[in-house]
Structure formats: C-alpha cells, structure tokens
Amino acid sequence: MTSRLLLFSLATLATAFSGAALAATPPAFTATYNVLQGDRPMGEATVTLRQDDNGEWVYSKEVKGTAGLAAMLGASLSESSRFRWKGELPEAISYDYRLQTGIKNKQRHMVVDWSRQQVSVDEGKGPQSYPSQPGIVERNTLALALGVALGDGDRKVTLPVAVRQEVQTQNFEVTGKETVQVPAGSFHAERVDRIDAERGFSAWYAPGKYPLPVKLSQKDGGGLTMELVSYRAD
Secondary structure, three states, X not given: OHHHHXXXXXHHHHHHHHHHHHHHOOOOEEEEEEEEEOOEEEEEEEEEEEEOOOOOEEEEEEEXXXXXXXXXXXXXXEEEEEEEEEOOEEEEEEEXXXXXXXXXXXXXXXXXEOOOOEEEEEOOOOOEEEEOOOOOEOOOOHHHHHHHHHHOOOOEXXXXXXXXXXXXXXXXXXXXXXXXXXXXXXXXXXXXXXXXOOOOEEEEEOOOOOOOOOEEEEOOOOOEEEEEEEEEEO
C-alpha cells in the first residue's frame, strides 16, 4: 500500500512539473508593431509564432516600409526562424533573413546540423561553418528567448547567439522598471539591456503578460525602435 502511494505521488509530481514546463512556453500568437527610426514612423511589423506539423516551431517577422525613404524604396524585411523548445527556451534549427529595397537586396540563410554539431551560414557567397553549442538562438528569436526567461523570473540572462562567424555569448540584465507608453497601452515594464557590449540594445517587457517586448530599441541596423500595437493568442 505504501509503495503504491509513493508511486502515485511521484507520478503526480512528474505531471505537475511537466505541466509547469509546458505552461512556461508561449502558445501561438500574432503581434503587430510600429517601427520608428529616431522619432519618425518608418514601417509596420508583424510577428508570429506557430507550431509546425512536425512539432517544430516557426517564429517570423515581416516589416514593411510605410513612410519616408523606406516607403519610397519599397523596403521590406523578412526574418523566419525554425526552432524547437529545449526546456523553456528556443533552440535554433534554421534562420532566414531577406532585406529588399529598390537599390539593394540582402539575404542570409543559417542552418544548424545537430547531428554534426555544426552551424552553416550562407549570405550568397557560399556557406561558412563553425561549431554549434547547445541552446543557441539567433538574432530573430533572441527577443522571444529573453521574454520567456523573464517570465520565468530570471533577472540576468546569458544566451549563446549564432552570428555570422561564431556562437557568441551575450549577457542581458534587468536594469530597472519604467512606465512605457506605446500604442497598445501603458505598461509598468522591466527594462533589459545588453551588458557585455556597447551594442545599444534595450527592451521593455511586461513579464506574465506578453513573451515579447512592448518596446525594443536597437542601434544596430540603423537605430530602429519597435512599439507594440496589438497582441493576440492564436
């Protein structure tokens, strides 16, 4: 009788912990953002997360120029990441980047061969490879990984990020709490900054409400700011 009770208790605990892990990963969603350069409107972004039939997840961002020079050039940016959940954080499988304007096109394809522990990156001039690391993310899923970690109560987050030529260790920290006003509303947000390099990355999250930032500012790529307009679970 005691053995049966013990087995039942262990099974109940296992189910509870399994449910907690699943609850920490966000369901499918669609979010929209205004994109600004400096203080001027530049475009609109749509961010989606969905589960594929094979159990992998697809996280995509589509940005279209709607004002200023971006609109004149018909600029558009597309990023699509395929990943799997490893514990409560995304682990990269592939990443595609495409920038199109009237005067320049740019693309990047990255794939992780987990059987060989290799990352391959191709920007149109032939692939380059380097060793992978467990739990890597890339530039597109970085904001999602940070949001999930914050929702789990983390204040400092270290992530291995696959960039052009290597896996780079990047460190982030909650540096304060600020009230942020964006089109989606007013939020008492936690500000997260990258603390290991002067890259000008700052993001404001409302943990427990959204897995994505309500506002994101990044100097790399032209000094862009994204402000949340809407979010819905799909």
